[in-house]
Amino acid sequence: MVTNTRALLGDEIVEQVSALVEAVFDGLGPLATQAGGLFAGESPPSAADLERLRPLVLDALSGVHGLVVGAGFIAAPHALADQELGFEWWTATGDTQPRQLFISLDPSSDHFLDYTRQSWFTVPRDTGRRHITGPYVDYLCTDEYTLTFTVPVRAGGTFAGVVGSDVYVRELERLLQRRLRGLPGRAALVNTQGRVIVSNTPRQPAGSLVRAFDIPAWWGSGAEPVSEPDTTLRRCGDAPIALLVAR
């Protein structure tokens, strides 16, 4: 195996992906700070206090060239003073006005929405780190093929919830396809599970799993760049996204 960054293919797309990912996470920064502040006081905030996050939620929603289609804060169970769960989440697509997401969060209700199994919630909670979930079918919110960017919110060492942004896979494709097509051979952006986010070939569509190369094992062992005559595999900056080019 030859490891030589200068010889690697795809500098431009790798930098573009990395910059996009950082821009989406950066867009969540002020919201994460304010959400943390809400939980920093003597007593925890009430569900109604989450409304104070609204201006920064709407800011996050309007950032990154319209790429972000959903944004907000989701509270950890029992983080709020007056109810077990709660959130301030807004969605907007195209020219529609942002809309607040309404659902029942009464845990005693039969129809309580349990988000504690969703990776966008569990991974930041369990690792303390930012996370990109997907691509996945977001059946809890948009019903679309989505990437969800989440950042844990902590206060006094306790996990208080996550702030997050949703991005549609098709919009990423629009932004990234041109550069992918410029690469020699079959090129795809994949997540840590080896799932294709965008590819330049119909034979490996978004959502499919790369089986020719063990991507999860590669991530698990440090994600060092691979440059072989027929395969290039490299991480996009600090993002949990890799570029795979096969000739």
Next chain:
Amino acid sequence: MPERISLSARTAMFAPLDQTGRVEAVTKRLVDAITLGLLADEEQLPSEAELAGQFGVSTVTVREALMALRQQGLVETRRGRTGGSFVRAPKDGQAASLRERLRGLSLTDLRDVGDHYLAVAGAAAKLAAERSSAEDVERLELATDDLRGATGAEASRAERHFHLEVAAAAQSPRLTQQEVQLQGELGALLWLHTGEHAEQARDEHRAITDAIADADAERARRLTEEHILAAIDRLAELHLGLLEP
């Protein structure tokens, strides 16, 4: 353990309606949502303006629909600062209302919607087997275990949730939306009696999950089709039974 209802099912309940028979259509959606348990007892409905926005109808239409619901005792309106419209789920009327719906079906319609559901759920299982990562399989396993010791409405919800997870694991928004829509049409009826044989249903879900984990697309599809076909047959028999004098 907490129970869940997919938000998308609820979103489908609030999807915009076309122009015809709007009051009736809004009323029927809300009646179904309440009797099928998509809206919980005591749950506060969104405001008239919000409902109107969600359904894509006027507030007058929503107001008339709410009046019809009040007359049926399915909604209570309270005044004052903490006022609004609140769901009053029928305490024992649910089963009766479902039975009425089942009696009203025809075998012709049941076969047709059953075929549609088989096509959607079978294709979803096949694609899920081709596309599921370890993380997807883990969620399917959790959803399978939801049937452990489940009875009644809880078992029915666990069924619906499992098939929703399969559609999501197929990485297909369209199949997921179809799954949700068909569950809205059929789900509460189709899985009405899961609670009576939850262990068997759980075994079947586990076998489907195993086939998906093994990336065996044809087995996943066949097992899913058999699982659903059995439920449709049961429903058809139930329907015929209701017709007997």
